Amino acid sequence: MSARPTSLRSGLPSIEPDRARLQTMLISALNQRKIEDMRTSARLAPARDRAAATGWIQFVTDRGPVSIAPLLVDGALARTTTAQGQPDGASAAATLARIEPLVAALEAVLGAALHPDGLVVDPGEEQLLIRLDADGADGAMRHRLIVAVSPSMDADPIATPQMLTGALAGLRLRWTARLAAPAIPAPRLARLARGDLILLGTGPHVARLTLPGRNDRPAGRIDLSAGHILLTQDPHERDDIVTDPTAETTNIHASFVEAPSGGSPDWSGVRVPATIEFDGGGFTAAELATLGKGSVLPLPSAGGTIAVRVIAGEKVVAEGELVTVGEGFGVLVTATRGQQED
Numbered sequence: 001m002s003a004r005p006t007s008l009r010s011g012l013p014s015i016e017p018d019r020a021r022l023q024t025m026l027i028s029a030l031n032q033r034k035i036e037d038m039r040t041s042a043r044l045a046p047a048r049d050r051a052a053a054t055g056w057i058q059f060v061t062d063r064g065p066v067s068i069a070p071l072l073v074d075g076a077l078a079r080t081t082t083a084q085g086q087p088d089g090a091s092a093a094a095t096l097a098r099i100e101p102l103v104a105a106l107e108a109v110l111g112a113a114l115h116p117d118g119l120v121v122d123p124g125e126e127q128l129l130i131r132l133d134a135d136g137a138d139g140a141m142r143h144r145l146i147v148a149v150s151p152s153m154d155a156d157p158i159a160t161p162q163m164l165t166g167a168l169a170g171l172r173l174r175w176t177a178r179l180a181a182p183a184i185p186a187p188r189l190a191r192l193a194r195g196d197l198i199l200l201g202t203g204p205h206v207a208r209l210t211l212p213g214r215n216d217r218p219a220g221r222i223d224l225s226a227g228h229i230l231l232t233q234d235p236h237e238r239d240d241i242v243t244d245p246t247a248e249t250t251n252i253h254a255s256f257v258e259a260p261s262g263g264s265p266d267w268s269g270v271r272v273p274a275t276i277e278f279d280g281g282g283f284t285a286a287e288l289a290t291l292g293k294g295s296v297l298p299l300p301s302a303g304g305t306i307a308v309r310v311i312a313g314e315k316v317v318a319e320g321e322l323v324t325v326g327e328g329f330g331v332l333v334t335a336t337r338g339q340q341e342d
Helices: 017-030 047-052 089-098 100-110 186-190 285-289
Strands: 033-035 038-044 056-060 066-073 115-120 128-135 141-149 172-185 197-199 206-210 219-223 228-231 271-284 296-298 307-312 315-325 328-336
Touching: 017 038, 017 100, 017 128, 017 141, 017 296, 033 100, 038 100, 047 128, 056 089, 066 089, 066 100, 089 100, 089 115, 100 128, 100 141, 172 186, 172 197, 172 219, 172 307, 186 271, 197 315, 206 228, 271 285, 271 296, 307 328
Parallel strands: none
Antiparallel strands: 033 038, 038 128, 056 066, 056 115, 066 141, 128 141, 172 206, 172 271, 197 328, 206 219, 219 228, 228 296, 271 307, 307 315, 315 328
């Protein structure tokens, strides 16, 4: 292998810090809130939502422009354009009146009044898009909006809507992430030592997160250069699925060989499933309740490295740190079970 392992701060693609901060703030401020008799959820809007938006209501604020595309209003498809696809001001005005509680909540989050300023068919290519859903008391979806803001918007909120969480909102919690690793041959596992390198491939660098008090394990894309994990799945989408925290996150399984007729199996042919695990930073129960697709969690980097544990056969067999190797990355073993660093 010609490539030498290096520290984590590589040239992998990264999200701009201002954009990451803004989208995390907006999702947190608008997700899992109670607004009048509605319960909200917020996430980064997928491309199909933008394609479904036929008209955008523009607003001016003292913090920059904001656009809202109503997709669903009072449980029915929203209409802000004519049959010919032209902006329909009358329909947009009627729609705006019906979503006023959500507009008021957005004003509270941004700390700025939203003044209607026309109707357009496209808010611009570089806008940050957040999908805001609101369910009624019966649990049925009432409204769905796409909110577009400039990534450079000054976004220090002065207020937030009423939260759904209670007295435990300030409790500090910690998340854990796991990445699938290639199965390790049993002979190599037995000889694993400090300085060994476990290659994890070129990506995509996706981890499964274990969140305190939750059974789901949402996926997150690891951005080593920026030092964070971007949630690529809404944690609230899979609440009905209970997963085994020691289970593999991919279809990699142990391979076994048949025992010879005379007795013991040939252990040299066994490959043991492996995962890489590390602990994330702390956050509050209130922040946990408002995580959504697009939320950004900082990686627990110290001195440009991330300390990890290597798990094989459902037990920790080594400790190490994530390193980049060419265009991929891996784990540099710093100690094995029972060993201490020099």
